[in-house]
Amino acid sequence: MSTVTSHLVTPQPLLGDERTASQLYELGVRCGGVLLVHASMRSAGGSALSMADALRGALGPEGTLVVPAFTPENSDTSRSYLDRVRSLSDRARAEVRAxxxxxxxAASPAPTMGTFAETVRQSPGALRSAHPQTSFAALGPAAAKLLADHRQDCHLGExxxxxxxxxxxxxxxxxxxxxDSCTAFHLGExxxxxxxxxxxRCVVAREGRRRWWEYEDIALDDSDFAAIGxxxxxxxxxxxxxxxxxxxxxLLFRLRAAVDFATGWLGRHRADGR
Structure with missing residues (x-):
């Protein structure tokens, strides 16, 4: 009479990258899709490079990863500039502008976007759109199509x-x-x-020269984005x-659904002229 012995195998804990990939799948990240990410690595823990690798792995070779690469540092009409110079003298302000x-x-950093966005922007093969204030960076087969023709007087519109x-x-x-950091809601504006x-107004390079450029666009306002969300x-x-x-x-959601909702919400809740 033969005896069959059962050996119970204790499951091994997932490694960090494997655990993150599992979390992304459970959340609903689509393999082969396009994903816009706003990330706080201070909250997530670990390295930005490992997180980028995990996200690209979840998206697969046909997927495209997109991040904001905004640069308020080269504008004297941005909120960050106005906060920076609020207590400065006129002479000191002029020195900052100069x-x-x-x-x-190809080179301008986007430090206010955080380490994750900067890691993606600087990754081999990453592309960046041309707007001098609100550019995006992307990695993946759809990057060129998504980032092309970003008109320089259109921050976040059509x-x-x-x-x-x-x-x-x-x-x-x-x-x-x-x-409150959901950039997609701006399209609803x-x-x-x-x-x-x-x-x-911002500083741009034209024909090899540094110059100031002024343009008109929508008055962007994210003060009620937390309420919209x-x-x-x-x-x-x-x-x-x-x-x-x-x-x-x-949080994970479809950009299209968020923009459609924000468009209706803004029409109901914002007063005319705001």
Whole structure:
């Protein structure tokens, strides 16, 4: 009489990158899709490079990873500049303006976007759109199409990568960040009837020379984005997936659904002229 012996195998814990990849799949990141990511590595833990590798692995070779690569540092109409010079003398302000670097899509850093976005922007093969204030960077086969023809007097509207991401039915991942940093909602601002406009000014390089350039565009306002996001999650049941990526509480949703909701919300809640 033979005896069969059963050997119980204790499951091995997933390694860090494997665990992150598993979290991304469980959250609903689409393999082969387009994903716009806003990430706080301080919240997520680990390295930005490992997170980028995990996201690219989850997207697969046919997927495309997109990040904001904004540069308020070269504008004297940006919020960051106004905060920086608020207590300075007129002479000190002039000195700050005189040393502001001209935007160079190949080299200008985007420090306020965080280490994850900067890691993606500097990755081999990454492309960047041409807007001197609100560029995007991307890795993947759809990068060139998504980033092409970013008109320099259109921050985040129909002639920007946001509209191309909308057309591509991209997903948005808020990795350790909240809806207050959801860039996609800005496209809803452009889609309101007659949105208010304002002047912007930044330093650009033209024909090898540094020069100031002034242009008019929509008056961007993210002050109510947290409220839009709260209502989006509450009113659109199932539209927002929640979970952890790394150590960070994270949100995943379709950009198209978020923009459509924001467009209607803004029409109902913002007063005329705002």
């Amino acid at each position: 040393t502001m670097p001209a935007f160079d899509p 002639d920007s990568p946001l509209a191309r991401l909308y057309d591509a039915d991209a997903q948005v991942l808020l990795l350790g960040t909240g809806f 452009y889609r309101r009837p007659a949105p208010p406009r304002r002047l912007y 709260a209502d989006f999650g509450h009113e659109r049941t199932g539209a927002v997936s929640t979970g952890r990526v790394g150590a960070a509480p994270s």
